Every structure is written in structure tokens, then in C-alpha cells.
Amino acid sequence: MTEYSIGLDLGGTNLRAAAIDREGRLLHLVTGHTQYSEGREAIMADMVDAIASLRDQQGAVGLGGIGVVVPGFISLKEGVIRNCNNIPSLENFPIREQLSQRLNAPVILENDANAAAVGEHWIGAGRGVNDLVLLTLGTGIGGGVICDGKLVRGFMGMAGELGHITVVPNGNPCGCGNRGCLEKHASATAISALARLLGYGDVTAKQVYERAVAGDERAREIFASMGEALGIALANLVNAFNAPLYLLSGGVIGAWEFFAPAMLTEARRRSFSFRTTDTRVEKAKLGGEAGLFGAAYLPWSK
């Protein structure tokens, strides 16, 4: 009998769930059927179906546990998503309790970026590293911190909200209530907003990247500006944690060549310990799978 666990990642536009064994081998993957716009009940039913089908298939005997990861500010104590821009219908709903009841099994709830840090630490770029910080650079920016081998959760489970570090005190307004949050200056959304300000019209971050590749100086400036914002946040994180490894993941890291020089210059200038120690800033390895693998590892990480 293989020991395995089930991870579910409610990310992007559709859910994915997998049975994964203790060595990190993916045994089986299923994807959801509903659009999030179909509302809470459809999403809940979809999650329960995905997990139940994996359990039926692999057998309940070897099941180590169930981990579910969702975007947004989560109150771990209550098992509730407090704030979730992508799927507002799930806000302030007892999601963990409901899943647990319908599946008749305990469910561990976690934030997606926290789970990604767990996944990278388990079998990705952070394997064997005791302390690391992960930033996921996508439409928003999430964060996860591993300290002394364990995920930093905080007393309400809201630790690692690193996309909401202030990098420009009077900067762009954010849905969280703050101004100048890292994610408003360095995410894919921020890149396309910057491009719009420069007269590019309605372009995606990927299109801005393609222009940078083609030699467009203004497009390159956008990535330099984004890199600076990231460098400020990185310096703060290095000053706070002095971890040996900072990982970046998410679609935006495709533009590494254009933002990394400004990011590293800024981080070096703003952090004595970054400048004087062998602190690594690297791309994460698991890509979009980190959250799913992290979700599966949660039952074993307690």
C-alpha cells in the first residue's frame, strides 16, 4: 500500500487536484469542471468531487490527509477566506468546515503562496534549505516564508502576505486598503498598467516583454521600474529574515533578464546583509505545480 495524500489547488481559473505520494510522485491528477463564475455551490461541489474521486481511486487506507489551497487572506483559525479578489463568492464562508463535512475527513486549508513555499521546500528549488522566502509574481503577488524548516503561518494564518509590503508609500492604491503595495508595482497587472500609462494601450505583461525582447527601450524601462520595486521588498525581506535563499516564481519571471539587474542593484544597495553575504535569489523550480504539491505535503508537514 502506497502512502499518499491529496492536494487541491483552487488557482487561476479552474481547480486542480492530485494524489501524490511521500516521495513527491504525482499518482493522479484531476481538474475541475466549473467556472468560478458559476458561484460558490458549484465550486464547492467541484472541489468535493475532485477529492472524492481521487480517494475512491487510490483507496482511503493509505490516505495521509487532504490539503486545500486557495488564494487570498485566510484566517486559518476559523478555516475561512477573509478576502479573495479572484473568487469573492468564497469570502467569509466556512470553507474548511464545509469541505470536511462533505468529505467526512479533516481538511487542511492554506494560502496558495504559502503552499507554494512548502512545495518548493519539499521537492523544488528549496530542497534541503532550512530558511527561504518565496514570492509568486503573477497577476498579484503572494509570499511564503519557511523558517527553520517550517512554514511561518502567524497567529491567524495570515503571515507571508508579502505582496502587500509597502514599496512606494504614496504609490498605487491597492484593494487591501494600502497604497504602494509591492503587487501594485511589480505584478503582471502592474506591468500592463505601467505600459498603459506609457501609451501602449491595452497590452498584457507578456506583450510588454515581447517588445522588450525586440529592443523597445520604454518596455525595458517598465521592467527596470518593476525590478526596483521588487528590490526594495527583497531588501526588506533580507533585512528581516537573513535567509540564504529567496525564490521567485510566477509568469513574470520569464522576463528575468529585464527586471533582475535593477532588482539586484536595488537589493544590494538597500541591504547590508544582502551585499555582504552569499544570499541567493533564484527562480523557483515547480512553476504552477508548487501550490498543488505544497497542498499535498501539508498533512505531512504539521
Add this chain to the structure above:
Amino acid sequence: MTEYSIGLDLGGTNLRAAAIDREGRLLHLVTGHTQYSEGREAIMADMVDAIASLRDQQGAVGLGGIGVVVPGFISLKEGVIRNCNNIPSLENFPIREQLSQRLNAPVILENDANAAAVGEHWIGAGRGVNDLVLLTLGTGIGGGVICDGKLVRGFMGMAGELGHITVVPNGNPCGCGNRGCLEKHASATAISALARLLGYGDVTAKQVYERAVAGDERAREIFASMGEALGIALANLVNAFNAPLYLLSGGVIGAWEFFAPAMLTEARRRSFSFRTTDTRVEKAKLGGEAGLFGAAYLPWSK
């Protein structure tokens, strides 16, 4: 036989050392004799004398260990102070090894603010709290983080350098190489520099405080500005750690009534989790003794 340990705090203008028992009772306190301006050898001899005299007096049998805390960026791995504005003669000198040799006993070296966090966690305002962040607001600003009951040291021992969090990206220049460090906008030194900018001449932070008490509006604005800077840093720390307790210590907290309102307003605005959870910001309890008690606790905290 009482089990005890020896803590030494190389703070301010003179050193203090104490024998302290496991319940946190101060058994004996000695202070140093030299001015730091007398140079490294005088300071080293003074440290060794203070510790040796306490050990002779209390007996070597019950000695649990020796903890020494110093200001500055410390490389714990090497036991060396990398950067220390107050006592530059100690920079890049093998202080831990030298102390250990001269005392013929292991010595634990730690940063002063980190030790203050340990002290407050042990027998101060953070007793029984598993996660906390301490900021020491003095001539500079230091920080210490306790996570899951343990001091966050980082891979080189440079974690918790929270005075160097960037709060104003193009703000006042700092000796660490950065601009807009928290300690350049919210320390006692920053308060007196702000007062000078406002035409007060050469005044101390305490004198600015006295003017604020007397009703001087501009003096009150100085504390409001300092409180805002502190609120930005606090929000970043809440977003990163989601600890239930943030402690402030140091001389500047005497002006709490004038800076705390702006600090809390700013932190609330800039941190979703601060605004929506019961996060406490409080004065530390041990005052100037926190580092000394923390130093003594270090041998027991491993």
C-alpha cells in the same frame, strides 16, 4: 546549588554583566570600567574581567553558560561584528573566539535587539506569546523576531535588522548604504534631526518631547511624522509575520502619546490583517534590562 548563567550587554556607553538564575532573578550585577573610546583591548579586558568576577563569585559548577550581546550587524557563524557604528574598534575582530579563549569557556554572541526580544519573551511583555516582533527605538532602531518560540537568527545571524526596513524609498541616507531606513525616520536621532530642520537648533529627542507636552504643535508634528514612518514598518512586519504581538522599547517610547496615534492609523491602513485581527502593539516591559536578561537566557534557549 543554584543554576545560573552570565549575561553581558555591551550597550550604550558602558558594559553591564549579570549572573541571573533560571527563574530570571538577578543574582549579581557588575558594570564595566572603561570608556569604549579607550579601544578594543581595554574593552576586551573589561568584558573578560566582568564575566570572570561573576563566575568566581557564583562558582563555576552551576554555570549554565555565557551570553554576550553587542550592537551592530553580527555574523554569528564567525562570531564577528561586521558593522558597528557605536564601537567601530570591534568590527571584523574575532570577538567570540577571543572571549572564549580568555575565559576558557564557550561564549554565545548575539545582537543586542535580538537578545532584547529573547529577554522580553522570557520574562517580559512577551511571556507566553509564541510569536512576537520587538523594535528598540533608541539612537538607532534594532529589531528582534521570535517565531514559534525561537529567535529568528537567519543563516548568518543577521535576521531582525528591522531598523533598516525602507520606509521612504528616497528618504534620508543611512550608514548601511540605504536611503529611507526606518531608523533614519523614527529613532531619537531622527527626531532631533527633524527638529533641526524645523529650526529648533540643537535639541535632543527628549527636549522635542517636552515641547510637545507643553503644547508646541510643530513638535507634535515631528512625532506624528515619526509615528507614520513606524506605522509603515509595522504594517510590513504584520503582513510578513502576522504575529499577535509587536513590542516597542527604548527611550523614544516615552513619547507614545504623541507618535502612537499616527503609527496605529498608518499600520491599520496599510495592513489588512492588522485591521481585521486582534494584533497588539505594546510597550516592552524590561526597558534597558531586556538585552542583559536576553543575553543570560541565550545558553538556555538553544
